[in-house]
Amino acid sequence: KAGVTQTPRYLIKTRGQQVTLSCSPISGHRSVSWYQQTPGQGLQFLFEYFSETQRNKGNFPGRFSGRQFSNSRSEMNVSTLELGDSALYLCASSWGGASNEQFFGPGTRLTVL
Amino acid sequence: KNEVEQSPQNLTAQEGEFITINCSYSVGISALHWLQQHPGGGIVSLFMLSSGKKKHGRLIATINIQEKHSSLHITASHPRDSAVYICAVSDNYGQNFVFGPGTRLSVLP
Numbered sequence: 117k118a119g120v121t122q123t124p125r126y127l128i129k130t131r132g133q134q135v136t137l138s139c140s141p142i143s144g145h146r147s148v149s150w151y152q153q154t155p156g157q158g159l160q161f162l163f164e165y166f167s168e169t170q171r172n173k174g175n176f177p178g179r180f181s182g183r184q185f186s187n188s189r190s191e192m193n194v195s196t197l198e199l200g201d202s203a204l205y206l207c208a209s210s211w212g213g214a215s216n217e218q219f220f221g222p223g224t225r226l227t228v229l
Numbered sequence: 230k231n232e233v234e235q236s237p238q239n240l241t242a243q244e245g246e247f248i249t250i251n252c253s254y255s256v257g258i259s260a261l262h263w264l265q266q267h268p269g270g271g272i273v274s275l276f277m278l279s280s281g282k283k284k285h286g287r288l289i290a291t292i293n294i295q296e297k298h299s300s301l302h303i304t305a306s307h308p309r310d311s312a313v314y315i316c317a318v319s320d321n322y323g324q325n326f327v328f329g330p331g332t333r334l335s336v337l338p
Contacts, residue, residue, distance in 0.1 A: 213319075
């Protein structure tokens with residue numbers, strides 16, 4: 117069974133631009149969660165999608181958004197990038213959500229210049 | 230006060246030593262997860278617990294729901310165990326994750 121994949125793996129953008137990251141979950145998993153990891157704040161929950169619906173959202177500004185497609189693939193978008201958005205963005209998939217075992221992707225490392 | 234705390238923050242051990250990492254939390258949870266993150270970023274789920282104890286190879290995880298405390302034990306530690314170990318809890322609705330700050334473990338040969 118293929119694992120969770122994320123594209124791209126590395127990305128460099130400049131302030132003010134927008135970016136879209138993609139996550140393909142393990143086949144059969146309906147929940148996809150997104151996380152931001154920075155040296156200062158550690159791992160923080162962004163949002164979770166289940167069957168194309170956003171089920172929960174962390175404490176991030178509206179510049180961070182996401183969506184999930186009918187095949188469970190998910191994208192997250194960050195608009196009007198700021199220097200502080202530089203981070204490792206991880207997605208994880210599971211069968212049912214945070215009470216189930218999470219399978220993490222390798223992450224997308226975003227650098228904002 | 231952070232919702233999830235871990236101790237110690239950093240730990241250096243000699244190969245073969247028994248290691249314990251602790252996690253305490255202040256919120257109601259549906260499950261507690263222990264995660265391992267190696268340099269380079271990849272995260273692997275080690276355990277998911279809602280009660281009792283689980284064992285996988287040299288790793289043992291326990292949880293005490295009444296005391297809101299969990300421990301991760303590594304027996305006969307090996308340099309390949311060097312990583313950051315992260316405790317995370319999912320809330321009562323099972324929809325939100327809160328992460329601990331992580332424990333950086335270095336096992337020296």
